[in-house]
Amino acid sequence: MNESNQKKKQAQELATNRLMVIFVYVILLLMGMARLYRYMITGSTFLQGQRLNLILLIASAAAAAVCFVWAAVQHKKGTFRKDRLVTPLFIGICFLLFALSCLILRLDYSNGINVLNVLLPVMAVLYLIYLICERRFFTFCVVCVAGVISAYCSYQGARERLFMAILAAVFALIALACATMAPDKGLRKALFGKNPDRRFAVVSNLIILAAVIAAYLLGGKLALIAAIGLAALLLGTAVYYTVRAL
Numbered sequence: 001m002n003e004s005n006q007k008k009k010q011a012q013e014l015a016t017n018r019l020m021v022i023f024v025y026v027i028l029l030l031m032g033m034a035r036l037y038r039y040m041i042t043g044s045t046f047l048q049g050q051r052l053n054l055i056l057l058i059a060s061a062a063a064a065a066v067c068f069v070w071a072a073v074q075h076k077k078g079t080f081r082k083d084r085l086v087t088p089l090f091i092g093i094c095f096l097l098f099a100l101s102c103l104i105l106r107l108d109y110s111n112g113i114n115v116l117n118v119l120l121p122v123m124a125v126l127y128l129i130y131l132i133c134e135r136r137f138f139t140f141c142v143v144c145v146a147g148v149i150s151a152y153c154s155y156q157g158a159r160e161r162l163f164m165a166i167l168a169a170v171f172a173l174i175a176l177a178c179a180t181m182a183p184d185k186g187l188r189k190a191l192f193g194k195n196p197d198r199r200f201a202v203v204s205n206l207i208i209l210a211a212v213i214a215a216y217l218l219g220g221k222l223a224l225i226a227a228i229g230l231a232a233l234l235l236g237t238a239v240y241y242t243v244r245a246l
Contacts, residue, residue, distance in 0.1 A: 014085060019131060029097065037112065067095060144230055144234045150215065151227035151230060152224070152227040
């Protein structure tokens with residue numbers, strides 16, 4: 001019993017430390033991307049900012065690829081240590097976030113930094129949910145957050161509205177397909193855990209999918225209503241799982 005409690009305590013400490021590292025990293029990354037963004041939009045440093053962005057994008061993407069290959073080699077050899085604070089996979093994810101941030105700034109000069117100011121904190125919060133909540137709630141949060149962002153982009157008429165609508169719809173369809181799989185399927189277990197609530201998964205993903213499609217096609221106030229409705233669904237589900245965990 002003491003050994004079991006000790007392992008549980010070590011796992012909790014590891015999760016807390018990783019969470020703190022991720023949040024600090026996201027804050028530093030946002031600060032760095034804000035400075036890079038100023039270089040990229042200022043006339044006197046425009047070219048230098050573009051070159052710096054490209055260099056950082058290539059370097060971070062290459063570093064992420066190396067870390068992922070390193071993690072795959074360790075996993076194949078059986079030497080991958082999940083109990084370490086910093087692993088090749090963890091480092092690779094950090095480099096991937098860096099590369100993704102540079103790519104967003106490069107693709108969207110006018111609104112890229114605003115996208116990062118929303119996207120990176122949301123990803124940090126989702127990581128928190130992944131560490132402390134049931135897997136099925138984490139999967140629901142990912143799909144629902146994508147739906148909320150998609151509907152809001154449709155309301156604003158943002159350039160990213162088509163991409164976000166496709167992304168949210170793909171997430172919802174994947175979750176919907178996995179929710180209807182047999183219990184012994186590995187992907188269903190990975191997304192929903194050992195005891196998935198199939199009915200809730202099917203209904204919630206159908207609602208998200210319908211809201212995303214309606215928001216994109218109709219736009220305007222209906223898109224805003226869809227975004228608010230999905231946000232309310234997310235909040236209500238979060239309250240339900242919180243009360244259930246008590």
